[in-house]
Amino acid sequence: MSVYQTLWFFLVGVLLTVFAILDGFDLGVGFWHLWTNKDEDRRLLFRSVGPFWDGNEVWLLTGGGALFAAFPPVYATVFSGFYMAMMLVIIALILRAVSGEFRSAEESATWRKIWDVCFSLGSILAALLFGVALGNILRGIPMDADGNYTGTFLTLLNPYALLIGVLGLAMLAFHGAIFITMKASNDLEPRAHGWATRSGIVYIVLYIAAVAATIAGQKHLLENYNRLPILWLIPIVALCFIIGAVFYLKRGRKGMAFASSSFSIAGMMSLAGAGLFPRLVPALQKPDLSLTAWNSSSSELTLRTMLILALIGVPVVAAYTIWVYRIFRGKMDISLEDEHY
Amino acid sequence: MDPVLLARIQFAVTVGFHFIFPPITIGMAWLIFYFMTRYLKTGDEEYGTQARFWLRPFAVTFVVGVATGITMEFQFGTNWAAYSRFVGDIFGAPLAAEGLLAFFLESTFMGVLLFGWKKVSKRVLWLSSLLVAVGSTLSAFWIIVANSWMQTPAGYRIVDGKAELTDFWAAVFNPSTLQRYIHTIDACLITGAFFMMGVSAWYLLKGKHVEFARKSFKVSLVAGFITAALQLPLGHWHAVQVAHTQPEKLAAFEGLFETQKRAPILIFGIPDAERRETLAAVGMPAGLSILIDMDPEYEVMGLNDVPRQDWPPLKLTFFSFHLMFILGMYFIGITALGIFLMWRKKLFDNRLYMMLAFVFLPLPLIANELGWIAAEVGRQPWIVYKVPGMRTAEAVSITVSASEILASLVMFSVIYALLGVLWVHLLRKVVIKGPPAHESAAGKEVAS
Numbered sequence: 001m002s003v004y005q006t007l008w009f010f011l012v013g014v015l016l017t018v019f020a021i022l023d024g025f026d027l028g029v030g031f032w033h034l035w036t037n038k039d040e041d042r043r044l045l046f047r048s049v050g051p052f053w054d055g056n057e058v059w060l061l062t063g064g065g066a067l068f069a070a071f072p073p074v075y076a077t078v079f080s081g082f083y084m085a086m087m088l089v090i091i092a093l094i095l096r097a098v099s100g101e102f103r104s105a106e107e108s109a110t111w112r113k114i115w116d117v118c119f120s121l122g123s124i125l126a127a128l129l130f131g132v133a134l135g136n137i138l139r140g141i142p143m144d145a146d147g148n149y150t151g152t153f154l155t156l157l158n159p160y161a162l163l164i165g166v167l168g169l170a171m172l173a174f175h176g177a178i179f180i181t182m183k184a185s186n187d188l189e190p191r192a193h194g195w196a197t198r199s200g201i202v203y204i205v206l207y208i209a210a211v212a213a214t215i216a217g218q219k220h221l222l223e224n225y226n227r228l229p230i231l232w233l234i235p236i237v238a239l240c241f242i243i244g245a246v247f248y249l250k251r252g253r254k255g256m257a258f259a260s261s262s263f264s265i266a267g268m269m270s271l272a273g274a275g276l277f278p279r280l281v282p283a284l285q286k287p288d289l290s291l292t293a294w295n296s297s298s299s300e301l302t303l304r305t306m307l308i309l310a311l312i313g314v315p316v317v318a319a320y321t322i323w324v325y326r327i328f329r330g331k332m333d334i335s336l337e338d339e340h341y
Numbered sequence: 342m343d344p345v346l347l348a349r350i351q352f353a354v355t356v357g358f359h360f361i362f363p364p365i366t367i368g369m370a371w372l373i374f375y376f377m378t379r380y381l382k383t384g385d386e387e388y389g390t391q392a393r394f395w396l397r398p399f400a401v402t403f404v405v406g407v408a409t410g411i412t413m414e415f416q417f418g419t420n421w422a423a424y425s426r427f428v429g430d431i432f433g434a435p436l437a438a439e440g441l442l443a444f445f446l447e448s449t450f451m452g453v454l455l456f457g458w459k460k461v462s463k464r465v466l467w468l469s470s471l472l473v474a475v476g477s478t479l480s481a482f483w484i485i486v487a488n489s490w491m492q493t494p495a496g497y498r499i500v501d502g503k504a505e506l507t508d509f510w511a512a513v514f515n516p517s518t519l520q521r522y523i524h525t526i527d528a529c530l531i532t533g534a535f536f537m538m539g540v541s542a543w544y545l546l547k548g549k550h551v552e553f554a555r556k557s558f559k560v561s562l563v564a565g566f567i568t569a570a571l572q573l574p575l576g577h578w579h580a581v582q583v584a585h586t587q588p589e590k591l592a593a594f595e596g597l598f599e600t601q602k603r604a605p606i607l608i609f610g611i612p613d614a615e616r617r618e619t620l621a622a623v624g625m626p627a628g629l630s631i632l633i634d635m636d637p638e639y640e641v642m643g644l645n646d647v648p649r650q651d652w653p654p655l656k657l658t659f660f661s662f663h664l665m666f667i668l669g670m671y672f673i674g675i676t677a678l679g680i681f682l683m684w685r686k687k688l689f690d691n692r693l694y695m696m697l698a699f700v701f702l703p704l705p706l707i708a709n710e711l712g713w714i715a716a717e718v719g720r721q722p723w724i725v726y727k728v729p730g731m732r733t734a735e736a737v738s739i740t741v742s743a744s745e746i747l748a749s750l751v752m753f754s755v756i757y758a759l760l761g762v763l764w765v766h767l768l769r770k771v772v773i774k775g776p777p778a779h780e781s782a783a784g785k786e787v788a789s
Contacts, residue, residue: 051452054407058448061414062440068418069437072429079418079425080738086419087749090412091756097408098760101401105767147426148740298430298506305509306434313441317449324449327460340400340455 004303005293008070009277011310015066017269019059020130021175021262026053028176030096030123031169032195033116039109041188042116044332046100046341048183051328053100055321057093069306073147073296074280081141081149082133085156089129096122104341124169131168135161138214138221138272140282145289147296163213167206171268174199175261178245182254185331193249196257200246207242207268211235214275220282221275231274238267345734347746348420351753355412357710358757362406364709367481367526368533369399370474372564377470381463391557392470393458394776395537400455401767405760407448412753420746424724424736428504431497431512432487439483447476481529482522489518491725492716493586502730516586520579521716527572528712531672532705534565539702540772542695553776555689558698562683566676572669577632583719584633587726588642589651590719593658595629596622597643603627604641609663612655617645619659651722658719665711668704675701 026049033045068075079086095118103115139160142151177196181189214221225231241264248257276282280296283289297303373395380388414436417425425432450472457466496511497504506512538561544554584591591597596612596619597604606628610619627637644652675697682688689695725731 047456051456054448055445055452057407057411058440058444061411061444062437064414064418065433065437065440067433068425068429069433072433073426075418075429075433076422076425076738079415080420080422080740083419083738083741083745084748086415087752090415091752093411094408094756094760097411098404098763101404102763102767105401105770148422150740298433301509302430302434302506305506306437309434309438309441313438313445317441317445321445321449324453327453327457327465 001300001303002294004300004307005297006278007307008066008297008303009273009280009293011307012063012066012070013269013273015059015063017266019056019063020172020269021265022059023053023056024127024172024175024265025049025179025258026056026176027123027127028172028174029180030120031127031173031176032180032192033120033123035191035195036188039112041184041186042112043104043341044184044186044188045180046103046119048180048332050100050341051324053097055324057097066306066310070298070303071280071291071293071296072298074291077143077147077149077281077291078133078137078141081143081151082136082156084153085129085133089126089133092122092125092129094122095119096126100341127172128165128169132156132161132165134168134272135164137281138164138275139218140220140284140290142284143281143286143289147289147291160213160217163206163210167203167210168268170199170203170206171261171265174203174242174245175258175265178249178254178258178261181249182258183332185333196249197246200242200249203264204239204242204246207239218275220287224274224277234267234271234274238264238271241267342743342747344741344743344746345737347743347750348737348741349733351420351746351750352416354750354757355409355416355753357713358761359406359409359413360709360713361706361761362402362409363477363481364525364529364532364706365536366399366403366406366533367474367477367529368531369395369402369536370470370477370533371530372533372537372561373399374470374474375560375564377467381467387553387556390553390776394553395557396454397771398536398540398768400451401764401771403451405764409757409760420738420741421724421736422738422740424731426503427731427736428490428725431490431494431504431506434506434509435483435487435490435513439480439487443476443479443483445476446472447480450476478526478529481526485522485525486513486515486518488716489521490515492521492720493517494725494728499728499730504725504728517579517582520575520582524572524575524579525712527568527575528705528709530568531565531572532709534561534568535672535698535702535705537561538565538698540699542698543772544775545689546692546695546699550775558689559683562676562679562688565672566680569669569672569676573673576666576669581633584641587719589644589647590653590658590716592642592644592647593653593655593719594662594715595641596655596659597629597641598645600640600643600646602630602638602640604629604639604643606632607663610659612659614652614655653719653721658715661711661718662715665708665715668708668711671701672705672708 029045029049033042036042036045064075099115099119099122103112106112136156139158141149142155143149174196177192177199180192181196184192241260245257245260245264248260278293279290280293281291373392376388376392376395379385380392450469453461453469454466454473457469490512493516495515496506496508498507499505537557541554541558541561544550545558580591595607596610598617598619603626605622605624605626607619607622607624610622610624612619629641630637630639633639633641679688679694682691682694720726722732724733724736
């Protein structure tokens with residue numbers, strides 16, 4: 001049983017990590033969207049994520065579904081506990097989802113500006129809130145013995161969670177900027193290069209601050225690390241990937257930079273996962289009440305069935321996703337009038 | 342205000358609004374696939390133009406469907422935490438499966454279909470149109486599995502106040518899954534066909550893009566007729582299943598209070614829960630018994646044999662079911678008439694027919710909503726039918742206050758109303774703009 005519980009802890013983490021990497025770059029593109037001002041550039045940004053964003057978001061829906069299926073109490077506690085934050089995430093995701101399609105339907109500058117703002121603010125808000133949510137889970141949330149959240153919306157806005165929130169935002173902004181350098185061919189490319197360098201530095205600074213804040217204030221996250229010191233390699237490797245991404249970018253090797261920043265995101269998620277395990281949601285100040293992979297999982301039959309589904313489904317999805325990404329690889333050609341958007 | 346009521350209203354608003362869109366896209370996806378298939382086989386640009394044009398309203402509708410679908414994935418956790426804890430062992434799996442086995446397929450190849458015309462070959466475009474159609478149809482399957490389990494739960498046992506899976510396939514193919522799924526998919530196909538007929542009729546009325554619109558009208562009329570006619574046996578199959586697995590719901594559909602042999606089927610009536618009778622009933626004696634079992638002596642259970650607190654709301658269930666039925670009959674009648682006119686070569690001269698096809702374009706959407714209301718309101722007061730501890734009122738998130746739900750409900754209502762208005766506006770624009778002029782063949786050979 002504990003094998004399945006461990007596997008599902010890991011698998012939910014994998015699904016959310018792939019979500020962070022893939023939807024991460026289109027959220028990151030949204031972050032920079034308002035930094036441009038020519039319609040041509042903005043269309044290019046929309047087109048660069050056009051074929052991908054929807055598929056990318058499915059990783060979130062699948063991750064959410066997997067969390068529901070594998071650890072129902074966690075899904076119930078977190079989603080109901082973070083109620084207003086979740087509602088804001090949903091609204092943000094809805095507005096950015098429709099913005100590309102809606103924007104292209106009208107020529108009017110005001111109309112287009114509205115959807116530009118929706119796309120950008122929606123992306124920023126979603127990216128920020130995902131980080132804040134993760135920060136709160138890392139820190140632990142106040143809850144009672146029935147697993148009900150006992151805090152308020154304001155409880156969620158504590159300094160540690162906000163730090164993780166802005167770290168996540170910087171990470172995705174960096175990731176998105178690198179993606180833009182791969183797609184843009186006109187004068188947008190050097191600009192995106194500049195954005196990537198600057199956000200890369202912010203990313204590194206916030207990352208070091210977050211690690212320091214965790215070591216100083218979140219002792220419960222260090223237990224696994226102290227028990228198994230080799231885990232300390234994770235934060236070091238993660239830092240290497242961030243620096244590597246900045247370095248590759250400087251050398252003009254954008255594909256490698258993107259890969260490296262993707263690995264840095266995976267590093268962040270591993271860092272969090274290694275600190276939490278086996279807890280999924282630590283209870284603030286009452287460690288006994290924490291929701292863990294052992295006390296919050298579904299039955300063995302469900303975990304086993306889901307594992308079979310995942311073992312069949314994920315490789316197939318990965319295969320055709322890679323195929324479609326290859327179809328749309330390379331620079332965008334904005335002159336193609338015929339393209340969607 | 343009562344948080345349970347607010348949570349229910351929010352759920353109804355968000356699902357009800359979402360449910361406008363997927364039926365259109367599921368139905369249209371297969372029609373677009375048809376055009377893509379003809380295009381691939383014949384190489385005739387006319388078919389390519391059809392596919393490309395219909396992709397536009399399809400894309401606008403698809404994106405609103407996707408956007409409003411996000412809400413659904415989260416809402417079980419946010420507003421129905423007690424439910425989520427109780428049924429998570431069973432209910433989460435179909436949602437995850439929907440993502441993994443269906444929604445990825447649909448979303449990924451939707452990207453190719455919308456953005457790939459200058460990048461991939463005709464064959465890949467054709468394949469993408471197939472995979473979008475298959476993906477969206479499979480998506481519906483897993484969602485219907487989850488919903489059907491709430492209606493007719495199977496493959497589980499209760500352990501420590503929670504449902505625990507005992508047999509995955511029994512839960513997936515619970516007693517109402519297949520009937521509900523096939524009935525719903527056929528409704529989607531009808532919706533797609535009527536959508537295409539309606540838009541084509543508008544062009545024909547305006548005398549615009551006439552050749553184009555005649556072709557799409559013919560194709561969608563034939564598709565509409567076949568699927569509408571099929572709905573008669575399929576709906577019947579589903580209703581018989583309801584009679585056997587959820588007799589209270591059937592009694593509410595038909596306003597039946599006395600358990601009786603030779604139970605009548607009603608065309609009209611006003612069920613009155615207080616007086617325990619259906620007023621102004623007009624119907625066929627023994628009709629219900631015959632429909633369920635081919636035997637007038639078949640005994641149908643009435644609501645009087647059901648404890649009062651287990652009754653679903655009667656009027657809403659009764660009227661939505663009957664209105665849906667009447668609309669279904671209209672769909673058969675109007676398409677049959679169209680086929681007849683087409684056969685007599687009088688279809689395209691008939692402005693009245695075109696007017697009907699255009700004005701009544703939204704009727705399948707209304708029928709879909711009514712069917713959903715009949716099914717879900719008819720399930721009340723249970724959230725999971727007849728499972729102790731799973732009455733709807735017991736299933737909400739206790740940590741979420743009424744004022745929070747009210748705030749999110751207002752937020753959803755405003756944004757959805759806006760989305761709805763914009764969706765109609767953009768569809769109008771797409772339709773007014775019309776199909777693209779014939780272009781040289783799509784695919785790689787032209788791009789290079």
